[in-house]
Amino acid sequence: MENxxxxxxxxxxxxxxxxxxxxxxxxxxxxxxxxxYKRARGYDVCLCTGTDEHGMKIENCAEKAGVSPQEYVDGxxxxxxxxxxxxxxxxxxxxxxTDGYHVEAxxxxxxxxxxxxxxxxxxxxxxxxxxxxxxxxxxxxxxxLCPDCGRPLRRENExxxxxxxxxxxxxxxxxxxxxxxxxxxxxLRKEMVNNFIKPGLQDLCxxxxxxxxxxxxxxxxxxxxxxWLDALSNYITxxxxxxxxxxxxxxxxxxxxxxxxxxxICRFHTIYWPIFLMALGEPLPKKVFGHPWFLFxxxxxxxxxxxxIYADDIVKYFGLDATRYYLLSQMPYSSxxxxxxxxxxxxxxxxxxxxxxxxxxxxxxxxxxxxxGTIPAPVDATEFDDSLRGAAKAAYDGFIGGYxxxxxxxxxxxxxxxxxxxxxxIDETTPxxxxxxxxxxxxxxxVIYNLLASLRICALLLTPVMPDACAKILGVxxxxxxxxxxxxxxxxxxxxxxxxxxxxxxxxxDEAKKLAEIEAEKTSNA
Numbered sequence: 001m002e003n004x005x006x007x008x009x010x011x012x013x014x015x016x017x018x019x020x021x022x023x024x025x026x027x028x029x030x031x032x033x034x035x036x037y038k039r040a041r042g043y044d045v046c047l048c049t050g051t052d053e054h055g056m057k058i059e060n061c062a063e064k065a066g067v068s069p070q071e072y073v074d075g076x077x078x079x080x081x082x083x084x085x086x087x088x089x090x091x092x093x094x095x096x097x098t099d100g101y102h103v104e105a106x107x108x109x110x111x112x113x114x115x116x117x118x119x120x121x122x123x124x125x126x127x128x129x130x131x132x133x134x135x136x137x138x139x140x141x142x143x144x145l146c147p148d149c150g151r152p153l154r155r156e157n158e159x160x161x162x163x164x165x166x167x168x169x170x171x172x173x174x175x176x177x178x179x180x181x182x183x184x185x186x187x188l189r190k191e192m193v194n195n196f197i198k199p200g201l202q203d204l205c206x207x208x209x210x211x212x213x214x215x216x217x218x219x220x221x222x223x224x225x226x227x228w229l230d231a232l233s234n235y236i237t238x239x240x241x242x243x244x245x246x247x248x249x250x251x252x253x254x255x256x257x258x259x260x261x262x263x264x265i266c267r268f269h270t271i272y273w274p275i276f277l278m279a280l281g282e283p284l285p286k287k288v289f290g291h292p293w294f295l296f297x298x299x300x301x302x303x304x305x306x307x308x309i310y311a312d313d314i315v316k317y318f319g320l321d322a323t324r325y326y327l328l329s330q331m332p333y334s335s336x337x338x339x340x341x342x343x344x345x346x347x348x349x350x351x352x353x354x355x356x357x358x359x360x361x362x363x364x365x366x367x368x369x370x371x372x373g374t375i376p377a378p379v380d381a382t383e384f385d386d387s388l389r390g391a392a393k394a395a396y397d398g399f400i401g402g403y404x405x406x407x408x409x410x411x412x413x414x415x416x417x418x419x420x421x422x423x424x425x426i427d428e429t430t431p432x433x434x435x436x437x438x439x440x441x442x443x444x445x446x447v448i449y450n451l452l453a454s455l456r457i458c459a460l461l462l463t464p465v466m467p468d469a470c471a472k473i474l475g476v477x478x479x480x481x482x483x484x485x486x487x488x489x490x491x492x493x494x495x496x497x498x499x500x501x502x503x504x505x506x507x508x509x510d511e512a513k514k515l516a517e518i519e520a521e522k523t524s525n526a
Contacts, residue, residue, distance in 0.1 A: 007043040014049075
């Protein structure tokens with residue numbers, strides 16, 4: 001396969017204060033599917049994820065738990081990594097901001113910015129949100145509540161170091177103008193410009209002295225480097241960047257092709273992070289994609305509301321492939337998605353059991369029944385065949401276009417539409433009737449071949465989404481995910497090969513029974 005160059009993709013590093021819910025876990029599933037897609041297309045991919053482990057909130061959590069902050073984050077980071085692995089994440093780096101190399105690099109970054117005059121010491125008085133780890137002005141803190149999360153703010157007064165943000169505002173706007181695709185969706189770009197840059201960028205507090213759990217400022221250890229300068233730097237320190245050395249991976253992969261983040265932290269990634277990089281004299285990332293949120297029905301997930309769903313529970317209830325499929329197919333490009341257990345079951349039954357699973361089982365069964373399990377060679381074509389081939393071409397084009405533009409749910413639907421069309425093709429061509437007429441043997445061979453070809457294309461396209469199930473389908477057909485590029489060739493399916501057993505890919509779920517089982521399990525574990 002032709003090497004198409006490098007592709008560096010990152011997730012926002014998960015905050016190690018508590019177990020992430022399914023909405024927090026979407027980052028890694030989305031980024032992993034894009035990484036798998038790019039690898040399948042011939043790119044040298046590096047996927048970076050990890051955990052953000054410093055700050056007052058973690059210090060407080062550790063104190064409540066009766067352990068040291070390091071012991072606390074060791075436990076939570078381990079849990080996050082377990083969930084990422086359970087979700088099939090094929091990451092190349094899992095960075096922790098407590099890693100020694102990262103701490104050392106952040107200290108050197110801070111020193112460089114201080115020595116060149118971008119960081120200065122002063123004092124801070126204003127409103128602080130502990131959960132969001134953000135400062136707000138009196139105007140922003142109307143009613144004493146955080147404008148981002150709605151929780152009560154604390155009045156803080158302490159010495160701190162500040163970064164001169166306004167110095168780089170014009171350069172940042174110029175970068176936006178020269179790179180109109182830098183922020184996606186475009187609505188987020190407009191929000192950053194109109195709400196934060198045009199009103200005038202305030203200098204940014206980059207250290208704290210009221211708590212100790214952070215990266216110490218090497219020349220003023222009473223201060224610790226504040227969350228965003230510490231956390232955001234992970235994208236380059238993971239590649240070996242430090243002020244005095246860059247590392248082979250940094251030279252190979254930076255600048256990032258895309259940062260995958262939640263829309264709520266877009267400001268930090270599209271204003272603070274590019275400005276930090278400008279000050280360091282380093283290239284800026286090519287794109288920041290701020291995806292929407294998963295809501296529980298119509299509500300934001302919240303432990304206090306009791307409406308939190310965890311990704312590892314969904315995997316336990318429905319399997320890895322079904323979990324990934326739901327998350328990737330049900331998050332729109334620019335508006336919030338919705339998840340409930342009954343919605344997952346409905347999608348499972350409709351798309352996976354009734355459509356893709358049904359196509360696979362029927363096609364394999366007919367191949368075995370009518371041709372002894374040998375893939376027949378096509379003989380002739382009719383308008384139904386041409387229509388199916390057109391659907392296969394549309395599926396490929398729609399999937400490629402969707403993934404390349406990060407319209408992932410549209411891409412997934414394009415592939416599933418081919419499965420729907422192939423099931424309809426079975427009803428149109430009635431292979432069971434053709435099998436009764438020996439003179440229609442050639443026609444039957446064409447129908448079965450076309451169904452196997454369509455199934456193969458569906459499985460190739462959906463491999464980044466459902467790697468295990470698709471690998472099983474492809475294995476039955478004597479193919480593999482390495483052949484992704486041939487999904488554009490309807491006749492790439494080889495004839496004369498013996499197919500394997502498919503079994504039941506996705507058994508239909510009895511919704512009432514399944515929900516009752518889940519509720520009973522929750523009650524017994526309470």
